[in-house]
Amino acid sequence: MSDPTPGWEWEERGRPPTLFRRFGFERYGATRDFLDALAALSEETGMHPQNINFGTTYVNVTLEPTDGKAIDDTVRAFAARIDALVAGSN
């Protein structure tokens, strides 16, 4: 099947399964802008990444299914909105 979330690594066999993506930035200011936008998106949607791991120039985002069982369209839509945050900041 085609990849429904291009750019994200789909760990289908994980328990729970996850979507993972690494975002790189040229400097801390851009990293910080992305983190702030992601926090605002979480507050708007009520959805939170299971984990965010960052340093000065990168942010690793891990998403888990809302029901703990499978990556569904809700999670994929959240992933796409996270991608859009980066597109918007460039």
Add this chain to the structure above:
Amino acid sequence: MSDPTPGWEWEERGRPPTLFRRFGFERYGATRDFLDALAALSEETGMHPQNINFGTTYVNVTLEPTDGKAIDDTVRAFAARIDALVAGSN
């Protein structure tokens, strides 16, 4: 010798050596407040944790020495100021 940075795990043999501490919070709002305060502290001091790893109710902070060789008083002072952010939010 006495522990100069109580509450932090000192990985002395790591390359580079690191200081690590996990901060737990009751809810996302408190987690977010701590992250915002930590970002403001980084901008004020020009010092950044090597890595920050967080979910909705925890933040793991890893500090590295500024010279890449040893945990010095500058890093310990930064760790103490991070601790103070939590004390201030409670």
